Amino acid sequence: MMPNQYIYNLSYPDYEEDLCALEVKSLFNLSLDGKVFFSSKQVDPSISPYLKQRLEIAYRTSSFSDIIELLEKNTITLNDFKVEYLKLFSDDPYAKKRKELCKEVGFRIQGFPSFTSPKTTFGITFYKDNWYFGVLAKNNRKWKKHNSKPYSYSSSLGINLAKALVNIAGNGDFSKRLIDPCCGVGTVLLEGFFAGYDIIGWEIKSKVAENARINLRHFNNPPRVTSGDIQDIEDTFDASIVDIPYGNFTPTSEENRVSIIKNAKRISKKVVIVSSDDITYLILSQNLTVLDLCTVSKGRKGSFIRYIWVCE
Ligand SMILES: C[S@@+](CC[C@H](N)C(=O)[O-])C[C@H]1O[C@@H](n2cnc3c(N)ncnc32)[C@H](O)[C@@H]1O
Structure with missing residues (x-):
């Protein structure tokens, strides 16, 4: 045996x-x-x-x-x-x-x-x-149903990436508290709940936050999304998963991107950052230590790359 x-x-x-x-x-x-x-x-x-x-x-x-x-x-x-x-x-x-x-x-x-x-x-x-x-x-593949969530944007993360991110942040330890402080329509939250993590979301745009709640309820998850700016989060977490707004999809200022990284560091011990441009300079400017880095392309042609940093 x-x-x-x-x-x-x-x-x-x-x-x-x-x-x-x-x-x-x-x-x-x-x-x-x-x-x-x-x-x-x-x-x-x-x-x-x-x-x-x-x-x-x-x-x-x-x-x-x-x-x-x-x-x-x-x-x-x-x-x-x-x-x-x-x-x-x-x-x-x-x-x-x-x-x-x-x-x-x-x-x-x-x-x-x-x-x-x-x-x-x-x-x-x-x-x-x-x-x-x-x-x-x-693998029961039941999570594939999340591909047909009521609200999705072209900027939403792919389901494989969203699932991997929660495990990279949570290490398969369901006692850890996770947050997606810029959660968009909740793609990462859906995978976090599906796996069994203790996870919540924040989103600055109230309409988008409401759509995330609708997505969560649609699959019988608690609608744990607060509408607000990351800088107003007072609680602390074991890890945050941060999909940085960028480009035409979710236009934002450099100042806001700096604020997001700075506040993610403030509220969580570990910060998993995703971005569609190389923001190593921003991450290092906030004195985060990069423990791991990888890139993933969207599809076989490798046309659209996402960078992932695991930081402390
Ligand atoms: C790249 S999108 C996230 C997409 C999400 N991962 C998804 O798959 O749906 C970034 C989100 O951050 C939100 N955001 C931008 N600045 C923020 C801030 N200061 N605090 C909280 N959310 C913010 C934007 O409204 C946008 O929905």
Whole structure:
């Protein structure tokens, strides 16, 4: 038995690799090295745009027959289960036989299977000379529904970026208090609530703040958005996620951008800044220390870049 060891696998577009690496580092304290990794930390894949599956390792053996032997020795009695094979690398020689392998495993579980709506999914896989069996958790992708929120602007962040940002800010620790002090229509807030973080929003334009509340209520979240200027926030937070206004989308003055960064530092220990232009000079002018930096382009053509700084 290997208690509390998990195998995770990732799926991400090439142009979001750096963002995925920053999320993995923030959630697991690991450097990205391929699309499969082991960790003792239990993270729900659905909080991330990139975590595809998590296998909780019950058995690790050097042969498939050893897995079968263990299943025969330690009977699992359960209804409504399903067994799936996880293909973790492209030329996995066993992937072609996945149906037979799953059947072999399924026969050793005592109970009625359910192929359409299983309550428990077991996973079996071969990876780097070993066989693994355990309970499988999959990214439910239910967060995709947020793409059709009632209010969205062309300047709104993409859903992958919004999800990664809350994890970069919160490190998967739901006891942390987060704030998006320039929340626009609440794209980041929706992902924060979905993951289970304690998060609130502020937005200077009252109409936009109201639209953020409508978006939040639409998906049964508390409408925790205050209409006001970041400089009026009195509370303090573990981390802030700040999408800096810029350009034609959300025109603003340089003075306001300085004020946003200065106040984000005042109200939070950690500041995750997003911007569509390189504002390193502004960040450094406020004596913030940049711990991490990455860029992410919007789409495969890489036409529209967003910069992300993790600061203290
Ligand atoms: C880049 S947009 C945020 C977009 C948001 N992340 C989204 O996806 O919908 C920046 C927002 O900051 C707001 N804002 C600008 N100055 C502000 C200030 N001083 N305090 C609070 N909000 C401010 C703007 O009205 C704008 O909605």
